[in-house]
Amino acid sequence: MTDTLDTLYDAIADALVDKGYFYTQNALPGLPTTSLQQRIVQLETEDALKRAGIGRDSDHHINNDIRQDQIRWLQPNQAAEQDYLSWMEHLRVGINQRLFMGLFDYECHFAHYPEGAFYKQHLDAFKGRTNRVLTTVYYLNDGWEVTQGGELILYAEDGNRILETVFPETGTLLIFLSDRFPHEVLPTKRDRYSIAGWYRVNNSLNAQIDPAS
Ligand code: OGA
Numbered sequence: 718m719t720d721t722l723d724t725l726y727d728a729i730a731d732a733l734v735d736k737g738y739f740y741t742q743n744a745l746p747g748l749p750t751t752s753l754q755q756r757i758v759q760l761e762t763e764d765a766l767k768r769a770g771i772g773r774d775s776d777h778h779i780n781n782d783i784r785q786d787q788i789r790w791l792q793p794n795q796a797a798e799q800d801y802l803s804w805m806e807h808l809r810v811g812i813n814q815r816l817f818m819g820l821f822d823y824e825c826h827f828a829h830y831p832e833g834a835f836y837k838q839h840l841d842a843f844k845g846r847t848n849r850v851l852t853t854v855y856y857l858n859d860g861w862e863v864t865q866g867g868e869l870i871l872y873a874e875d876g877n878r879i880l881e882t883v884f885p886e887t888g889t890l891l892i893f894l895s896d897r898f899p900h901e902v903l904p905t906k907r908d909r910y911s912i913a914g915w916y917r918v919n920n921s922l923n924a925q926i927d928p929a930s
């Protein structure tokens with residue numbers, strides 16, 4: 718198991734260096750996929766998912782023209798959520814050991830895109846204005862068909878050239894540098910579930926290296 722994970726971390730680190738992103742369609746060893754699927758359905762039943770906003774702090778607001786997903790942040794006090802967080806914590810250490818990125822912590826949310834929902838092209842981070850450095854997206858939808866929409870389109874830095882079309886099938890994981898790749902979620906034709914997350918660097922550290930101008 719340790720060897721498998723080391724091989725996977727090597728592949729992730731190599732891809733981040735070569736291309737700035739990593740993409741696999743195969744469920745990763747040890748990820749609690751089934752219990753996460755059950756968990757998000759349970760959260761929905763409990764009405765625990767809330768419409769996501771855009772912008773930070775006082776600028777935070779709901780914008781229906783930009784994104785239409787419903788989210789809930791993962792918390793360590795529930796078993797399936799804790800399993801995912803701890804998998805991502807091991808990956809954080811694995812990446813730091815290989816690339817010295819100084820990833821400091823990780824935050825992630827479940828997202829539900831109901832039928833018709835989308836998220837227009839955006840960047841997850843702007844240089845010098847955020848401490849999010851690496852985005853992860855993990856998908857939880859069995860049997861996704863190409864006619865069902867909901868693809869994540871990953872664009873080159875120019876925002877025009879398509880690098881990857883990612884179908885949100887269970888077990889697919891995408892990791893990319895948050896300030897480099899514009900991306901969007903095309904309108905989905907069925908309920909679509911994902912976990913989007915961000916590795917962050919320490920605030921003060923970031924301010925020293927990359928001061929806001
Ligand atoms: C995001 C995002 C993509 C997805 O939450 O910033 O781009 O496929 N999510 O859920």
Ligand code: MN
Nearest residue numbers: 839840841900
């Ligand atoms: Mn995004």
